[in-house]
Amino acid sequence: MSDKKNMKLFSLNSNPEIAQKIADHAGVPLGKISSRQFSDGEIQVNIEESVRGYDIYIIQSTSFPVNNHLMELLIMVDACQRASANTVNVVMPYFGYARQDRTAAPREPITAKLVANMLVKAGVDRVVTLDLHAVQVQGFFDIAVDNLFTIPLFAEHYINKGLTGSDVVVVSPKNSGVKRARSLAEYLDAPIAIIDYEQDDANRDYGYIIGDVKGKKAILIDDILNTGKTFSEASKIVEREGATEIYAVSSHGLFVKGAVELLDQAPIKEILVTDSVAPNGPTPKNINYLTASELIAEAIVRIQERKPVSPLFAYHKK
Numbered sequence: 001m002s003d004k005k006n007m008k009l010f011s012l013n014s015n016p017e018i019a020q021k022i023a024d025h026a027g028v029p030l031g032k033i034s035s036r037q038f039s040d041g042e043i044q045v046n047i048e049e050s051v052r053g054y055d056i057y058i059i060q061s062t063s064f065p066v067n068n069h070l071m072e073l074l075i076m077v078d079a080c081q082r083a084s085a086n087t088v089n090v091v092m093p094y095f096g097y098a099r100q101d102r103t104a105a106p107r108e109p110i111t112a113k114l115v116a117n118m119l120v121k122a123g124v125d126r127v128v129t130l131d132l133h134a135v136q137v138q139g140f141f142d143i144a145v146d147n148l149f150t151i152p153l154f155a156e157h158y159i160n161k162g163l164t165g166s167d168v169v170v171v172s173p174k175n176s177g178v179k180r181a182r183s184l185a186e187y188l189d190a191p192i193a194i195i196d197y198e199q200d201d202a203n204r205d206y207g208y209i210i211g212d213v214k215g216k217k218a219i220l221i222d223d224i225l226n227t228g229k230t231f232s233e234a235s236k237i238v239e240r241e242g243a244t245e246i247y248a249v250s251s252h253g254l255f256v257k258g259a260v261e262l263l264d265q266a267p268i269k270e271i272l273v274t275d276s277v278a279p280n281g282p283t284p285k286n287i288n289y290l291t292a293s294e295l296i297a298e299a300i301v302r303i304q305e306r307k308p309v310s311p312l313f314a315y316h317k318k
Contacts (some may be wrong), residue, residue: 003305004028006086008051012060012076014069015278018093019059021293026301035072043068045075052084057128057300062096062115063254063277070096070115074122081123089126090119091300093276093292094252098133099224101140116140128299130276130292131251133223148299150251150274151180152315153290155187157272158219163247164188169216171195171209173234181221184249187315193218195234207237214242225250225273228259228284232266239267252276253283260284 010031011019023030032048058080060073073090080088100111112134119127120142127141131150138145158164168190172181175196185192193211218238220231231248238246246268253273263271263284271284274292295312302309 004301006053007055007057007300007304008049009057009059009300010047010076012045012058012069012072014061014063014072015059015093015276017278018061018275018291018293018296021275021291022059022091022297022300025294025297033076035076037068041068043072043075045072045079047076047079047083050083051080053086055087055089055304056080056085057089057091059091059093061092061094061277063094063252064256064280066096070118074118077119077122077124087125088123089128089300089303090124091296092127092129093274093296095129095132095137098137101134101137110140112137113140126303128296128303130274130296131223146299146303146309148292148295148309149313150292151183151187152313153274153292153295154184154221154249154272155315157290158184158188158247163217163219165190167216168219169193169211169213169243170219170221171211171213171234171238173220173222173230177222180223184219184221188219190219195237207233209237209241213238216243217245218243218247220246220248220268221250222248223251224254225252225271226254226256226259228255228262228266231268231271232262235266235268245269247272249273253279253287253289255279255281255283257281 008031009023009028010033034046062070077088097111097115127145130148132147170181170185171193172178173195181192195207198206220234235246247270248268249272260282272288275289299309
């Protein structure tokens with residue numbers, strides 16, 4: 001069989017929409033599978049076609065409810081191994097628990113490493129993910145991990161909108177995100193600015209800007225949009241310092257309870273996120289989804305055809 005004919009894609013329940021788009025772009029139909037929960041919460045997975053000898057790609061974001069989706073994924077991996085799949089590859093557009101990548105206080109776990117161990121022990125051969133919260137999480141695995149980047153997608157979006165040059169500034173809403181802001185700014189040929197706080201991030205009453213935003217269009221960038229507090233507070237600071245328009249962009253839009261109300265009150269013209277996480281409730285009124293499905297599909301096909309994935313790591317003008 002040819003490389004493509006020897007692969008099968010399966011979607012679990014976290015984000016079937018992006019899974020279908022990935023399948024369409026890859027030119028490979030989604031396999032037949034059923035997954036259900038018993039009344040006590042136990043999960044049962046049934047693969048409804050043969051996987052013997054095939055390279056299997058399982059598409060599953062470990063987003064809310066995180067533990068259910070993680071457990072469903074592990075069960076599916078085990079099912080594929082027991083059914084004699086050739087390889088089992090996990091495609092995780094959003095990698096839950098990635099924020100727990102270090103011991104920040106005494107007696108804290110490193111849960112990202114625990115999740116990595118669980119996936120490897122279950123029998124995963126390779127992981128494909130999108131914009132890990134911390135790139136060092138790749139090193140937690142003893143298998144290959146391809147971490148795709150969202151910055152090229154965002155760069156293309158803003159270049160097409162004409163948001164480039166010296167009248168634009170890319171703003172990191174906290175000092176830990178400077179590298180991400182600089183990466184986008186280089187594509188847009190724009191300067192960067194950083195929002196810092198007199199106290200730690202838990203107390204954001206005294207934020208100030210390092211850099212110049214006055215009279216400029218500001219693009220706030222972060223990797224995970226969770227409670228909305230980071231963007232909300234940052235947008236107020238940027239507006240106070242004289243920005244003319246404010247945009248916000250994030251790789252993963254989680255939008256936990258209360259986030260939408262907070263963001264709808266913020267002076268943000270557009271909130272841009274990828275479709276790595278399926279909406280689990282209301283979303284902000286000025287939301288704009290940018291699909292990452294074509295990028296992920298191209299990575300899967302390249303892996304299957306034994307071609308390099310590195311050309312996908314940068315934005316190439318068309």
